[in-house]
Amino acid sequence: MAxxxxxxxxxxxLFSHNIISNEAKDFALTLLYPKHNWGLWVSRMxxxxxxxxxxxxxxxxxxxxxxxxxxxxxxxxxxxxxxxLIGLSYFYGLEKVIGKVFLLTASVLVGVFIAVFGQVYQxxxxxxxxxxxxxxLILPWVVISEFAASWIVWMVIANLxxxxxxxxVGSYIVRDMMYSNLIIFNSLFLVIKEYAVLxxxxxxxxxxxxxxxxxxxxxxxxxxxxxxxxxxFYLADFVGAGLSLLVHVMFYFVYRYKLRDIFVVxxxxxxxxxxxxxxxxxVMDEFINYKSWTYTFSIGFMTLGxxxxxxxxxxxxxxxxxxxxx
Amino acid sequence: xxxxTFEKILDKLIKAKLIKKSNxxxxxxxxxxxxxxxxxxPLVQTLLGIGVLVAALCFMAFFHVxxxxxxxxxxxxxxxxxxxxxxxxxxxxxxxxxxxxxxxxIVTKIAFCLMALGKIMFVVGWELYFPSNFGWSIIVGALIVxxxxxxxxxxxxxRLLSVAFVLITLFFKVVDMKAALIVNxxxxxxxxxxxxxxxxxxxxxxxxxxxxxxxxxxxxxxVYSSAQLGVTxxxxxxxxxxxxxxxxxxxxxxxxxxxxxxxxxxxxxxxVGLAFLSVPVVLLSICLMLVGYAKHNxxxxxxGTALMPIGLLVFYYNLQTTLLDKSVILIGxxxxxxxxRAYISFRKLDVEV
Numbered sequence: 001m002a003x004x005x006x007x008x009x010x011x012x013x014l015f016s017h018n019i020i021s022n023e024a025k026d027f028a029l030t031l032l033y034p035k036h037n038w039g040l041w042v043s044r045m046x047x048x049x050x051x052x053x054x055x056x057x058x059x060x061x062x063x064x065x066x067x068x069x070x071x072x073x074x075x076x077x078x079x080x081x082x083x084x085l086i087g088l089s090y091f092y093g094l095e096k097v098i099g100k101v102f103l104l105t106a107s108v109l110v111g112v113f114i115a116v117f118g119q120v121y122q123x124x125x126x127x128x129x130x131x132x133x134x135x136x137l138i139l140p141w142v143v144i145s146e147f148a149a150s151w152i153v154w155m156v157i158a159n160l161x162x163x164x165x166x167x168x169v170g171s172y173i174v175r176d177m178m179y180s181n182l183i184i185f186n187s188l189f190l191v192i193k194e195y196a197v198l199x200x201x202x203x204x205x206x207x208x209x210x211x212x213x214x215x216x217x218x219x220x221x222x223x224x225x226x227x228x229x230x231x232x233f234y235l236a237d238f239v240g241a242g243l244s245l246l247v248h249v250m251f252y253f254v255y256r257y258k259l260r261d262i263f264v265v266x267x268x269x270x271x272x273x274x275x276x277x278x279x280x281x282x283v284m285d286e287f288i289n290y291k292s293w294t295y296t297f298s299i300g301f302m303t304l305g306x307x308x309x310x311x312x313x314x315x316x317x318x319x320x321x322x323x324x325x326x
Numbered sequence: 327x328x329x330x331t332f333e334k335i336l337d338k339l340i341k342a343k344l345i346k347k348s349n350x351x352x353x354x355x356x357x358x359x360x361x362x363x364x365x366x367x368p369l370v371q372t373l374l375g376i377g378v379l380v381a382a383l384c385f386m387a388f389f390h391v392x393x394x395x396x397x398x399x400x401x402x403x404x405x406x407x408x409x410x411x412x413x414x415x416x417x418x419x420x421x422x423x424x425x426x427x428x429x430x431x432i433v434t435k436i437a438f439c440l441m442a443l444g445k446i447m448f449v450v451g452w453e454l455y456f457p458s459n460f461g462w463s464i465i466v467g468a469l470i471v472x473x474x475x476x477x478x479x480x481x482x483x484x485r486l487l488s489v490a491f492v493l494i495t496l497f498f499k500v501v502d503m504k505a506a507l508i509v510n511x512x513x514x515x516x517x518x519x520x521x522x523x524x525x526x527x528x529x530x531x532x533x534x535x536x537x538x539x540x541x542x543x544x545x546x547x548x549v550y551s552s553a554q555l556g557v558t559x560x561x562x563x564x565x566x567x568x569x570x571x572x573x574x575x576x577x578x579x580x581x582x583x584x585x586x587x588x589x590x591x592x593x594x595x596x597x598v599g600l601a602f603l604s605v606p607v608v609l610l611s612i613c614l615m616l617v618g619y620a621k622h623n624x625x626x627x628x629x630g631t632a633l634m635p636i637g638l639l640v641f642y643y644n645l646q647t648t649l650l651d652k653s654v655i656l657i658g659x660x661x662x663x664x665x666x667r668a669y670i671s672f673r674k675l676d677v678e679v
Contacts, residue, residue, distance in 0.1 A: 008622065010332075010357065013356070014353060014356060015531055016531050017356060018530070018531055019349070019352055019353055019356050020339075020344070020345055020349075020353070021344065021527075021528060021530075022526075022527050022528055022529045022530065022531070023344055023527035023528055024339055024344035024345055026527050026621070026622075027338070027339060027342060027344055028335050028339060029622045030622075031330055031334075031335050031338060032330065032335070033622055038578075038675075039589075039670055039675030039676040040676045041619060042670060042675075042676075043667050043670045043671065043675070043676035045615070046663045046664065046666050046667040046670070047663075047664070047667050049634065049660075049663055050659075050660045050661070050662075050663030050664040050666075050667060051660065051664075052635070052638070052660070053638070053656050053657070053659045053660030053663065054656070054657050054660030054661065054664075055660075056638065056642070056656050056660075057652075057653040057654070057655070057656030057657030057658075057659075057660060058653070058657065059653075060642070060649050060650075060652050060653035060656060061649075061650070061653035061657075262366070262367075263367050263369075263370070266366060266367070266370040267369075267370070270370065270373050270374070291391060292391065293388055293391045293392035295391075296384055296385075296387040296388035296391050296392075297384075297385070297388040297392075299384045300381045300382075300383075300384030300385040300387075300388055301381075303377055303380050303381035303384060304377075304378065304381035304435065304436070304439055306377070307374055307377035307378055307381065307435055308431055308432050308435045308436070310374060310377070311366075311374055311431040311434075311435060312427055312428045312431035312432070314366055314370065315366065315427045315430075315431060316427050316428075318366065319427070
């Protein structure tokens with residue numbers, strides 16, 4: 001027991017199995033995490049919520065009909081805000097969180113500026129150009145900020161640019177390949193992120209970023225697979241299905257054996273099993289009447305069976321993966 | 327996290343008389359048996375739980391299509407429901423949570439599926455047997471089956487779903503009746519139950535699903551009330567939540583005497599101010615974040631944090647004023663919060679201890 005890694009999970013496990021009381025659990029957790037840094041925590045909450053409120057207010061301000069305000073005033077106020085935020089960011093320095101937050105806020109205001117620019121000049125440009133320009137303009141700031149939140153915002157903007165381009169301007173093939181393009185783009189970023197973390201970029205090491213990216217990629221891969229199973233057999237569907245298969249296989253093997261993340265393996269496994277079930281249902285549809293008892297029983301039995309299989313498999317994997325980590 | 331060893335933690339627990347020396351072998355055995363077993367994340371467990379519920383619904387369809395059970399017959403459903411519920415309890419208790427991972431997975435999932443099937447059939451059968459104009463039969467049926475199975479069927483996720491179903495359907499029925507007083511009373515009771523169970527250090531693990539179920543119900547109520555137009559719809563909930571927030575600040579400070587310092591008085595005044603300026607979702611979000619952080623409970627903390635943008639969105643979307651006024655309110659609120667942050671920084675309260 002001397003070598004036991006003591007953490008919240010061990011304490012929670014003891015409590016959930018009624019080996020220690022709730023009071024003992026709280027006591028142990030307070031010993032493990034003794035610093036109730038209320039001041040620091042409240043300070044950070046106020047910073048994030050305050051900045052979000054101000055940004056939202058500015059966006060509402062831009063949505064308002066500015067008939068009575070001249071374009072010069074509109075542009076001047078936003079540019080002034082951007083320069084002020086850049087100045088504050090420089091003043092506090094990018095080593096501090098507040099400096100990074102100011103730079104992030106300036107990045108968001110760049111998008112507001114572009115939107116107002118489009119509103120004033122009525123250029124008739126498609127919405128995707130706004131997001132594309134926004135993403136390209138703020139990329140240098142995002143890179144130098146070394147701030148995970150900035151990258152998340154940038155990824156959202158870039159993904160929106162891809163979606164809007166596909167929907168608004170893209171040809172039929174581009175539109176059909178939208179999810180495939182999103183898979184490729186986000187997977188590329190995930191690869192770069194993992195590579196950067198392995199080579200010292202600790203600010204990207206937050207598991208939240210990995211989880212967010214993986215969930216997004218798996219959702220896109222899931223959609224392409226389902227489209228292939230229940231849709232037509234167009235080229236885009238084949239490409240999407242192929243990418244989906246590749247994503248599931250790569251995620252499983254990389255995060256099972258190399259990077260060891262049970263969350264990614266779990267999500268990938270569950271997605272794969274649901275796709276498998278969808279495929280079986282599609283095949284069954286060809287041979288069995290969906291109103292028959294055979295059909296309903298088979299689906300129920302298969303769903304339960306796959307859920308049990310997933311639970312057992314994932315729990316065993318989790319145990320193996322943690323053992324190999326020690 | 328500190329570098330404190332497990333032996334030291336156990337030592338301190340013994341000195342604080344929270345465990346006995348005789349508990350040590352049991353603790354050691356548990357650690358060894360659990361060693362290397364990672365729990366699956368709540369999201370993954372929820373997805374697996376949904377899979378079981380889908381399977382239960384498919385089996386229900388199977389029974390209907392095969393005419394084994396007539397889903398339009400109350401007696402069939404009630405009988406079938408009771409049989410499946412009893413079977414579920416027997417399966418789980420007979421095999422227990424012992425055995426290897428595979429056996430545990432099979433047993434718990436089958437038992438969960440049987441219980442879900444049984445409860446659905448019982449509740450629907452109850453409604454058919456005792457039809458009522460306002461659907462109260464569904465609530466009564468769900469309440470009966472929840473109370474009777476709660477002590478016997480110890481899968482916490484199932485307990486959580488069951489209790490949450492009763493509370494949420496009760497809320498919507500009361501809203502249907504336009505009984506505002508009862509809606510507010512229901513919320514107050516849920517807040518008290520959650521506060522008592524979650525903050526009381528001696529609460530047993532078996533009652534934790536009730537706390538999460540009350541949180542779920544409060545969230546639904548708060549979001550629904552916040553989305554209603556007009557202040558009166560959520561003023562009472564705001565008052566309840568603001569009072570809860572002040573009580574929470576006092577509790578976390580360690581009593582009224584300790585709470586009588588400048589930052590906490592200011593925080594309490596802000597809580598009172600929010601009762602008049604904000605919506606229930608925002609106040610509930612703040613309460614959950616505080617409680618989650620204080621009790622080292624990540625799910626509650628994450629839910630509280632996720633509720634904040636939803637609350638702000640609902641609030642400002644429903645505000646009966648122009649976009650310009652909304653933007654001024656938003657920016658003004660943001661500036662106030664940043665002033666608060668500057669105050670904390672000025673008083674050096676944000677230095678890590």
